[in-house]
Amino acid sequence: MADDLADWGEMTKREVTRAFRTLAEVMPGNVPGAKGPKEAIDPFRGCVSCMLSAQSRDENTARATKALFRLARKPHTMLRLEDAVIVNAIKPAGLYNNKTRSIKKFCRALIENFNGVVPRTREELMSLPGIGRKCADIVLQFVFDQNTIAVDTHVHRICNRAGIARGATPDQTAMALEARAPDWALAEGHFWLIQFAKRVCVSRNPRCETCPLQKLCRHYHVHGQPKSGRLH
Numbered sequence: 119m120a121d122d123l124a125d126w127g128e129m130t131k132r133e134v135t136r137a138f139r140t141l142a143e144v145m146p147g148n149v150p151g152a153k154g155p156k157e158a159i160d161p162f163r164g165c166v167s168c169m170l171s172a173q174s175r176d177e178n179t180a181r182a183t184k185a186l187f188r189l190a191r192k193p194h195t196m197l198r199l200e201d202a203v204i205v206n207a208i209k210p211a212g213l214y215n216n217k218t219r220s221i222k223k224f225c226r227a228l229i230e231n232f233n234g235v236v237p238r239t240r241e242e243l244m245s246l247p248g249i250g251r252k253c254a255d256i257v258l259q260f261v262f263d264q265n266t267i268a269v270d271t272h273v274h275r276i277c278n279r280a281g282i283a284r285g286a287t288p289d290q291t292a293m294a295l296e297a298r299a300p301d302w303a304l305a306e307g308h309f310w311l312i313q314f315a316k317r318v319c320v321s322r323n324p325r326c327e328t329c330p331l332q333k334l335c336r337h338y339h340v341h342g343q344p345k346s347g348r349l350h
């Protein structure tokens with residue numbers, strides 16, 4: 119992917135600022151329906167919900183999280199559950215054997231290293247098994263209300279297409295975006311980008327003709343409208 123990206127380049131930082139200014143004007147910010155993990159009502163639940171969300175639709179993640187948290191709500195009680203019980207509860211989210219192992223490893227490390235309390239920094243969160251950059255940023259933003267732009271597959275796609283920030287993976291894009299997005303955009307940037315990805319720069323047949331970022335978009339400038347697929 120990185121080679122593909124090289125040929126349409128990226129916006130200048132000034133253009134990135136203009137792009138965010140435009141998105142702030144035309145896209146909704148932190149409104150109901152734009153939020154991330156629906157069941158993330160406490161830090162522990164937020165982390166587990168994010169782990170369950172890998173390759174799972176939102177509604178299935180919510181069902182699995184709800185079923186699991188009916189059985190245990192804290193790391194030490196979660197560890198007491200038999201694997202088969204966890205597997206059964208989280209089945210709707212898929213990859214249940216791996217996810218069960220990850221949840222237990224996460225609970226063990228959380229108890230051993232943080233006394234069972236979910237830490238509040240990205241570095242500490244990412245030191246926990248099963249918590250990557252995306253989950254850490256989602257927990258920081260949605261649970262601890264910190265200003266950071268969490269990068270999921272939608273945000274990754276549009277950042278790379280438009281040339282706002284480039285990276286071969288969502289984690290790399292998140293790092294690039296952190297260095298390029300203006301500070302004032304961090305609080306609501308995630309919401310603007312998600313709404314833009316769902317309403318305009320959709321995966322297949324993006325609406326380039328009416329896109330408010332068309333003049334800035336690197337892909338459109340070099341190749342025109344992306345034909346299909348995730349990036350081009």
Ligand code: SF4
Nearest residue numbers: 319324326329335338
């Ligand atoms: S011009 Fe097209 S590809 Fe570029 S950001 Fe807009 S919708 Fe996406």
